[in-house]
Amino acid sequence: MKYRRLGNSGLKVSEIALGSWLTYGETVEQENAINCIHQAYELGINFFDTANAYNRGEAEKVVGKALKDYERSSYVLATKLYFPMGDEPNQRGLSRKAVIEQCDASLKRLGVEYIDLYQCHRFDTETPVEETLRALDDLVSQGKILYYGVSEWSAQQIQQAADIVKQYRLHPIVSNQPIYNMLVRYIEKEVLPVSVKEGIGQVVFSPLAQGILTGKYKPGKQLPNDSRAANNQINRWIQSYLRDDVLSCIQRLENLSSELGLQLSQLAIAWILRQPGVSSAIIGASRPSQIAENVKASGVVLTEDVLTEIESILNE
Numbered sequence: 001m002k003y004r005r006l007g008n009s010g011l012k013v014s015e016i017a018l019g020s021w022l023t024y025g026e027t028v029e030q031e032n033a034i035n036c037i038h039q040a041y042e043l044g045i046n047f048f049d050t051a052n053a054y055n056r057g058e059a060e061k062v063v064g065k066a067l068k069d070y071e072r073s074s075y076v077l078a079t080k081l082y083f084p085m086g087d088e089p090n091q092r093g094l095s096r097k098a099v100i101e102q103c104d105a106s107l108k109r110l111g112v113e114y115i116d117l118y119q120c121h122r123f124d125t126e127t128p129v130e131e132t133l134r135a136l137d138d139l140v141s142q143g144k145i146l147y148y149g150v151s152e153w154s155a156q157q158i159q160q161a162a163d164i165v166k167q168y169r170l171h172p173i174v175s176n177q178p179i180y181n182m183l184v185r186y187i188e189k190e191v192l193p194v195s196v197k198e199g200i201g202q203v204v205f206s207p208l209a210q211g212i213l214t215g216k217y218k219p220g221k222q223l224p225n226d227s228r229a230a231n232n233q234i235n236r237w238i239q240s241y242l243r244d245d246v247l248s249c250i251q252r253l254e255n256l257s258s259e260l261g262l263q264l265s266q267l268a269i270a271w272i273l274r275q276p277g278v279s280s281a282i283i284g285a286s287r288p289s290q291i292a293e294n295v296k297a298s299g300v301v302l303t304e305d306v307l308t309e310i311e312s313i314l315n316e
């Protein structure tokens, strides 16, 4: 496993991280979830991502429980806040009250004394950015969080926040967590350049487009029984990818990956990691064998010819 700096900070994160959305504390039963997290750690993943809102705190509990077996300094634990955690108006968003209270609640569920990376899950249009940043800065000063970042913020929102941080000499924003994969590339235009300029690393989610970029979904064929797409409880987010034209394109990418002696998942992750502005790709996994396959993407270098070939397949 290779490690990268998280933006301009000194923190080193594995270039492949493990997340817990829709899986741990939800559809993956606890023993299997803990086995996945342990498998990841044993294979060199030191970066684990969760959120307070993932099944209303249940994911945080499982991630915290699994990581209890390891020395605290040996892993980087990231969580987030913003989405509703209750029906009250202040149990959501990024107000000072929410930031302080949600952090305490996450610390309890995770069973740790500090969070390594605390992320604003979305931008809150109803709270001044300065209020949020000052609350996060206070949490760093109190030692409850070590670093903070954002998730799915636009280039303009990132720039605005970075300017406030500089103006008031606050602790810096170290990361942004956007979606990024071969099929969804909007960050390349503005978010990546602004972030690189401001020293903010991307920790990207859905690198496999929720499993589409493994090649297991075939055009015109039945969905594999044990897959996210076949699970009615959680398949609403994957639907937009399940089109024959997309799946045919994926088949051509799979042919290319076989020629290179790689699994498609490995090619897809290596393609993301070619971007110097990316600090880590956060995968999901419903079983340990998927993690064993996906981590082999770390260190794979794609030649210019291969990148050109990928570009032409994606543009067909």
Ligand code: NDP
Pocket (backbone or CB within 6 Å): 018, 019, 020, 021, 022, 023, 049, 050, 121, 151, 152, 177, 178, 204, 205, 206, 207, 208, 209, 210, 211, 212, 214, 216, 226, 227, 228, 229, 265, 282, 283, 284, 285, 286, 287, 289, 290, 291, 293, 294
């Ligand atoms: P991926 O694109 O990596 O998809 C993960 C899913 O793909 C797995 O759960 C599994 O599903 C399938 N899969 C993974 N590897 C393989 C393999 N080798 N072979 C076959 N199937 C495989 O990521 P996610 O979309 O799950 O997102 C990853 C993480 O990113 C989340 O856990 C979360 O931490 C973060 N995230 C953040 C968001 C944000 O707003 N900040 C939003 C979404 C995610 P299955 O086996 O069930 O088919």
